[in-house]
Amino acid sequence: MSMLRKAMGVAALAGAAMLSTAGGASAGTGPTGAPTAADTAAIGQVTGAKATLDRLATTKFPGAHQAATANTATADPRTQVAVYEPTAAFVTGASDVPAALAYVAVPARTGDGTTATVWAERQGPAWTVVNVASGDYEQKYAAAAAGGYLLHEPQVNAWYAVRGDSVTVLAGSVTGLAAGTRLSLAEYRAALHERYADKLPGSAYDRDGAGGGYGGRERAVPAAEPGDVSVLPFVLGGVLVVVLAGGAVALPRLRRR
Template identity: 60%
Template sequence: MSAMRKHLVRAALVFGAGASLALGPGEAFAAEGPAGAPTGHDLAVLSGVVGGKGTLDRLATTKFPGAAAVSAEAAARTAQADVTKPVGVYEPTAEFIAGKSAVPAALSYVAMPARTGDGSVATVWAQREAGTWSVFNVASGDVENRFASAAGKGYLVHEPQVNAWYSVEGGTVTVLDGSVTGVATGTRMTVDAYRAALRDRYADKLPGSAYDRSGAGGGYSKAVAAKPAAAEPESSTVSFVLGGAALALLGAGSVVAIRVRRN
């Protein structure tokens, strides 16, 4: 299994059979912080990995459509990664959506601003797997960095099925970009209200649902056709962007959402 495929399976939403909802009358969870937040040690290791020669060489040779041609020597001089601005990107957890956990989201990846060899704005994505950090993608644009700035003291949550972004601080969820879901940027809601919205979007994709029983989630070839989400302004190089219905069942009891890629 490729590194990217492993990431898609690991970091996407995985719904176990029966991160705010499905609670009985009068029940509520007090929101907790995200799971898997990088420690100081993690960030030190990440700095070495993202700022290391392997990543810089990768940035030097990364080409987005329409980029200007540059010599190998110039590309090597231009390629850079800013390890001083790590951005943790979290995604809603299945347990949260099912109402079994107060933890709204878990770490998906860490993003760091970068420049490719031709000077294009880029973002390096790094993931933690089996205790080891590695770079698994170079994306166009600085989406994560911009949304992190807008998130203020909250942590950044990405809902990949609809490419929506949120800031979560305490018990408040603020919409940073909800254009696909029809929720205005700046809208604030409680964590419980956000869980309810997630359940409205994804509850019918859970194991045991009609969607599951129909075999619609049996693999990539049977994935439900989705309405494309709006591309990021810088991201003219989006290779696929999937809407909320595009959930592919890769194994018993697991629903996987294919991540938005910008390169």
């Protein structure tokens, strides 16, 4: 059994008891920030706008092969995938709401025909394109979620389907758990608490700058607004080595900007 698997097991047992005084995660508790019909329309407009298509037309990912024929950069706003991430309040036991909306993914193609994904993020009252990423991972994970909402743990690039009180590990996730493994929300929160509770904003870990800073994010996660602590903000490579039970862990290649 791997060190990470052991760590998650210990967290699920010991952490669940510790968090019980703060109230267990309630079955059926949904995430916050789910896009409304107005949001969906606004996302469609911004991802289909000329500025976005121009950006796609000039985007080239390292290693991408030039298509044999000319292509037109496109984004398909009819297909939108909401991606949620755990909140700091959920990790600490201050809230039973497991996650908040991080970004909405829209499938696209660049000018050279490469499959891509446009990320739209709510910034204040408006929606903004914050990234053009390689691949269509969000679409594939959403299909695998089969009716559940899509939860991303960016610190370890893990993906889950959440349905009511059930958190299911999706194939391709870096969790130390087999695809299809199911945890209750309480068990999942206990594991998160074990990994991250002492690394949240304001902690000694944060003040000491052990992760090298909490500003810019790499491709694997969306950009955070300055001062926004609703989504866990530590994702740098050095942090991941510390978080994963003290063991050096091979991380997946980040998706290209």
